[in-house]
Amino acid sequence: MARIPSAERRADLVAAAVRMIAAHGVDGATTRRxxxxxxxxxxxxxxxxxxxxxLFTAVFEYVAGQYRDVLTRNDVRGDVQTSARALLRGVLQWYLANPDLGAAIIELISWARRQEDKQGEMVYNEAFATMRMILEAASTKAGQAIRPDTVDALTYMVSTLSDGFALNWLVFTDRAAAQRQAELTLGALDAWMAVNLDSGPMVQAPEAAPEENLRSLMSWVSGN
Incomplete structure (x- = not known):
């Protein structure tokens, strides 16, 4: 049998650790498993x-790298509103496509907090830095005068909205409902930007009318 290179073996072990942490939690993800x-x-x-x-340090670094890659892949190089919307949509779709990663992130950050470890902060700080860089570049290219604290607030909004979406997706695992919730989440970002960005709101409408989205939300919450 051909010998597997060390770097490839490490990558396989990290990916396996993500799956085991998602399935069994940090304590249940034994080295044997x-x-x-x-x-x-x-x-x-x-x-x-x-x-x-x-091993868990390597897993944190892997998760941070995956998050960073998602953000950079969704850098559409438009104005700030277009860029922020693309970043949020990209992260939401990433969570939908990678439920194991989402579950592992929650488990790992909870574990790090119990250990008084700063690796959870590292994941978020790297994501914030990447989003901030993309949004600042969009602001400069589009000639939009946006205060640094507003860029920071927008970065926080994208992160918070995506976290809330991810948690609900992991709890209910209803893909059709989650797709509708993604549009509602994007609408919440649009509403915030309309109020807080001088250049005005995004003109792109959600896929469903607001009344339809509201009915979908209520139906999803009630389990119908």
């Missing part, structure tokens, strides 16, 4: 990562 999921000997895991904490 992770090694079995990666189809690797337990000794190989301990060779690649001296401790479980070292």
């Amino acid at each position: 992770i090694a079995q999921e990666a189809n690797a000997p337990l000794a190989t895991l301990h060779y690649c990562f001296a401790t479980k904490e070292a």
Whole structure:
């Protein structure tokens, strides 16, 4: 059997750790389970990562990199409103496509808080920095005069709206409802930008009329 390169083996173990953390939580994601999921000997895991904490550090770095890649892929290079909307839509669709990553992020950040660890902050700080850079570049290119604190607030809004969406998606796992909720979430961002950005609101309308979206929301909440 061909020998698997160390970097590839480490990547396999990190991906397996994400799946096991999503399925069993941090405490249930034992090194034995992770090694079995990666189809690797337990000794190989301990060779690649001296401790479980070292493995989790690599997982945090992987998650931060994935989030950063999603943001940069959705940098549409339009004005601030267009860019912010594209960033939020991209993150929402990423959560829909990668429920294991979303579940693992929540588990890992909760674990890091219990350990008084700052790695959860690292994930968010990297995401904030990437969003801020994209939005500031959009502001400059479009000639929009937007205060730095407003850019920071917009960055926070994108992050908070995506977090709320992700949590609801993980709880209810109803893809059709989640697609409708994505449009409602984008509408909430549009409303905030209409009030807080001098250059005015996005003119792009959601896929459904507001009345239809409201009925969809109430139907989803009531379980119908």
